[in-house]
Amino acid sequence: MEIKEEGASEEGQHFLPTPQANDTGDFQFTSIQKTPNEPQLEFILACRGLSRPARDRGRRPREPNALVQVSVAQPAAPGPTRYASTEVVEGTRDPLFLTGVTFPSEYPIYEETKIKLTVYDVKDKAHDTVQISVLPERQDPPPEAGRSFLGYASFTVGELLRSKEQLLALSLRTSDGGKVVGTIEVSVVKMGEIEDGEADHVTTDVQGQKCALVCECAAPDGGSGKENLPFLNAVLKNPVCKLYRFPTSDNKWMRIREQMSESILSFHIPKELISLHIKEDLCRNQELKELGELSPHWDNLRKNVLTHCDQMVNMYQDILTELSKETGSSFKSSSSKGEKTLEFVPINLHLQRMHVHSPHLKDALYDVITVGAPAAHFQGFKNGGLRKLLHRFEMERRNTGYQFIYYSPENTAKAKEVLSNINQLQPLIATHADLLLNSASQHSPDSLKNSLKMLSEKTELFVHAFKDQLVRSALLALYTARPGGVPKKPPSPKSSADDSCPQDAPPLVGRQDSIPHHSDYDEEEWDRVWANVGKSLNCIIDMVDKLIARDGASEGGGGSSKDGEKDASPVDPITAHPKEDWYEQLCPLICALKDCMGEVVNRAKQSLAFVLLQELAAGLPQCLMLTLRRDVVFSQALAGLVCGFIIKLHTSLHDPGFLQQLHTVGLVVQYEGLLSTYSDEIGMLEDMAVGISDLKKVAFKIIEAKSNDVLPVITGRREHYVVEVKLPARMFEVLPPPVREGQLLHVHPVLFNVGINEQQTLADRFGDVSLQESINQENFELLKEYYAVFMEKMPPDYISHFQEQNDLKGLLENLHQNIQAKKRKNVEIMWLAATICRKLNGIRFTCCKSAKDRTSMSVTLEQCSILRDEHQLHKDFFIRALDCMRREGCRIENVLKNVKCRKYAFNMLQLMAFPKYYRPPEGTYGKADT
Numbered sequence: 001m002e003i004k005e006e007g008a009s010e011e012g013q014h015f016l017p018t019p020q021a022n023d024t025g026d027f028q029f030t031s032i033q034k035t036p037n038e039p040q041l042e043f044i045l046a047c048r049g050l051s052r053p054a055r056d057r058g059r060r061p062r063e064p065n066a067l068v069q070v071s072v073a074q075p076a077a078p079g080p081t082r083y084a085s086t087e088v089v090e091g092t093r094d095p096l097f098l099t100g101v102t103f104p105s106e107y108p109i110y111e112e113t114k115i116k117l118t119v120y121d122v123k124d125k126a127h128d129t130v131q132i133s134v135l136p137e138r139q140d141p142p143p144e145a146g147r148s149f150l151g152y153a154s155f156t157v158g159e160l161l162r163s164k165e166q167l168l169a170l171s172l173r174t175s176d177g178g179k180v181v182g183t184i185e186v187s188v189v190k191m192g193e194i195e196d197g198e199a200d201h202v203t204t205d206v207q208g209q210k211c212a213l214v215c216e217c218a219a220p221d222g223g224s225g226k227e228n229l230p231f232l233n234a235v236l237k238n239p240v241c242k243l244y245r246f247p248t249s250d251n252k253w254m255r256i257r258e259q260m261s262e263s264i265l266s267f268h269i270p271k272e273l274i275s276l277h278i279k280e281d282l283c284r285n286q287e288l289k290e291l292g293e294l295s296p297h298w299d300n301l302r303k304n305v306l307t308h309c310d311q312m313v314n315m316y317q318d319i320l321t322e323l324s325k326e327t328g329s330s331f332k333s334s335s336s337k338g339e340k341t342l343e344f345v346p347i348n349l350h351l352q353r354m355h356v357h358s359p360h361l362k363d364a365l366y367d368v369i370t371v372g373a374p375a376a377h378f379q380g381f382k383n384g385g386l387r388k389l390l391h392r393f394e395m396e397r398r399n400t401g402y403q404f405i406y407y408s409p410e411n412t413a414k415a416k417e418v419l420s421n422i423n424q425l426q427p428l429i430a431t432h433a434d435l436l437l438n439s440a441s442q443h444s445p446d447s448l449k450n451s452l453k454m455l456s457e458k459t460e461l462f463v464h465a466f467k468d469q470l471v472r473s474a475l476l477a478l479y480t481a482r483p484g485g486v487p488k489k490p491p492s493p494k495s496s497a498d499d500s501c502p503q504d505a506p507p508l509v510g511r512q513d514s515i516p517h518h519s520d521y522d523e524e525e526w527d528r529v530w531a532n533v534g535k536s537l538n539c540i541i542d543m544v545d546k547l548i549a550r551d552g553a554s555e556g557g558g559g560s561s562k563d564g565e566k567d568a569s570p571v572d573p574i575t576a577h578p579k580e581d582w583y584e585q586l587c588p589l590i591c592a593l594k595d596c597m598g599e600v601v602n603r604a605k606q607s608l609a610f611v612l613l614q615e616l617a618a619g620l621p622q623c624l625m626l627t628l629r630r631d632v633v634f635s636q637a638l639a640g641l642v643c644g645f646i647i648k649l650h651t652s653l654h655d656p657g658f659l660q661q662l663h664t665v666g667l668v669v670q671y672e673g674l675l676s677t678y679s680d681e682i683g684m685l686e687d688m689a690v691g692i693s694d695l696k697k698v699a700f701k702i703i704e705a706k707s708n709d710v711l712p713v714i715t716g717r718r719e720h721y722v723v724e725v726k727l728p729a730r731m732f733e734v735l736p737p738p739v740r741e742g743q744l745l746h747v748h749p750v751l752f753n754v755g756i757n758e759q760q761t762l763a764d765r766f767g768d769v770s771l772q773e774s775i776n777q778e779n780f781e782l783l784k785e786y787y788a789v790f791m792e793k794m795p796p797d798y799i800s801h802f803q804e805q806n807d808l809k810g811l812l813e814n815l816h817q818n819i820q821a822k823k824r825k826n827v828e829i830m831w832l833a834a835t836i837c838r839k840l841n842g843i844r845f846t847c848c849k850s851a852k853d854r855t856s857m858s859v860t861l862e863q864c865s866i867l868r869d870e871h872q873l874h875k876d877f878f879i880r881a882l883d884c885m886r887r888e889g890c891r892i893e894n895v896l897k898n899v900k901c902r903k904y905a906f907n908m909l910q911l912m913a914f915p916k917y918y919r920p921p922e923g924t925y926g927k928a929d930t
């Protein structure tokens, strides 16, 4: 199991403060000058005159392939800690490292902090990559590990800062401190300065220096507005940051900051959701218990159902208890994906952000949420995933027939909805009825009218909730299940299909929406009970009208003059119409309303609980396992969505167009899937498709944060959830009024999947790709619908400007053609879908099984493609930029934190099957224990 506590991530051990680094005991050290949120110190490195490595037997002498490892020793701390590393510069004695070193603002460095630089010669790059991550400090790698020690030098931060021009030239010495093997230059850089000058000399790079231009940097403010940082930092944790600079087509520098952060929502959302499931299921179990007396047959079924349901609730409670132990956790690694207690937690969830600062354009941010495909790994995929399992289950249930009435999924969902409405409305109506009586006892006409208005509104909603054939049919079904309620005659089928059934069919034979009928059953009784609620309300309305009219009349008679001034005649309204009168007049009517409502609630609740009982009884235990599976997948999907939504909200808060879109159209959420339609990944894709589609049931609401607790809160039940996102007052104020007033904000999830690996090759040649094809086709329709609503609902001036900037119609058409073309591994689909999503201000996701290897290839490709298409990346640098990001960037750190090895888990054979631009550079992939 791999769970990371806040501040203790693997990369944190490499690049962020370690506990001992912070521990300065009672000593006083000299702080260095800081600019808030900016790195405290950054320097670059170069070597001069390095000795040639010892000659291998039978080989000609060669120039070194140098790499510098940077370690930090805090004053009063025991020894140096490995901090960073440069790239390897091949075949030169004078390497110029373009990988720099950065100390983020929160890193504890002092003038007394000592920095040790160790230079190695790398013989075998592929082997070396692995060793960097696992070798203990101060231990030279054995020669066979791919590198050999050349020399070292050290200095204190104070020495560097006080040096002339902030540059040190230090002798590199062998480990015994004797022989000089070259010089190392350390030169302080200020970030702004690297923008100066032309970049055309870069093409004259030293041979082999393929992945230059990268250095690590402090967590950038990301252009999201510095004031938003503390708030986002409450949700995002353990950032890994890298900085690159690449030439533009006109040989200027552009600067790119890459940031990857975990989110505590990975654990927070599952915990919220499981608590809600427990509440919902406990309530349902209670309703089943309160179903009243049933015939022995149904009573046994109920007992059986309750036993299973109680077991499920216990299981959810155990999982919640386990998860609650993970306080502050923000990351589930790919290797933990099959763990039972972490089932609900998304795999390897991160914000992957690219911040581009280019010479001619405004700064731009590009965010992608990367996460493992939401899937039930613990349950496994032997029998497929949700899409297939749910379909199969419905078919079986439909045909089980005997003993059960078949209620379609829509009907059972309806039953749950009505039950939930009743549970909410009944107490609400009771409260408004009491308020009405309160107004009556205060003899306050205005307050009486207001209370009546509220009471009427809620009661109408209540009455409306039962306007459904389902309640009617469920009442009859329940009647027949009561002791002695067995129909004397077989039920007369309702639908025309049912007409053809033989008269001697068993009672309540299951077939689609079979609604039972019974001759002894008085169907009109329900109508009467139900109508009584409306009648009671009408009586109350009449009475209130009368009381107010009489009051007005008596006040008139009491001598109010037309201009509102009182006559001198001493009529005391209190004695004329004592307060008790109003109360006493209304009290019996209110009691009658409550009684009628109680009667309706009682009958409806029982009948609908009976619908649920049948659903459960007909499908035990698969039904509960499917619910669990769906809950697990949904929880993973929701955690990612909430994370994406919050980040999107923060980064776009100052964009009026976005805010308008948010409450008029809602946001499109686009998922890029890289799963293959072969073997287990078919099941994963089937889970993922349902999980993502289920996100339609989620709405967001933005509320003002009243405390430091800014974590989102979820309310609702399986068919409908509301996620309350909190914003601090100053941010909340910028929202449009409807959003501030609590309007629900909707999301429109779409999924496009293109398998790219060797398994997809097999599926393409010998298997079945219909799942991928139908998912892409269905989701294209959803995207098109969203676009149509967007065009219809956004203001015309916004749309005309939008159309000038973007050819969305063309892109959609292109996407459609590509989907129709049924070309193998057509990655164009992913690029088009992602582009459309970005242009529509949507939330981007990229997923594969673990969000580690294929996802890393895809997001780095997307980043470089954006740099090429939107920021004029020099065309000769496309591949170099790509290799650079894959070799030295955030994603290799992602691999490291997941599997403790800096290797993408691909082999040569697999890579041959990959589309060309999805292949990582040599030396960054290989066998890894995933």
Ligand SMILES: O=P(O)(O)O[C@H]1[C@H](O)[C@@H](O)[C@H](O)[C@H](O)[C@@H]1OP(=O)(O)O
Binding pocket: 334, 848, 849, 850, 851, 852, 853, 854, 855, 905, 906, 907, 910, 930
């Ligand atoms: O992050 P993924 O691409 O899902 O990782 C895969 C990798 O693509 C594949 O080559 C390798 O054989 C493993 O199956 C990886 O999945 P893990 O979930 O085992 O990391």
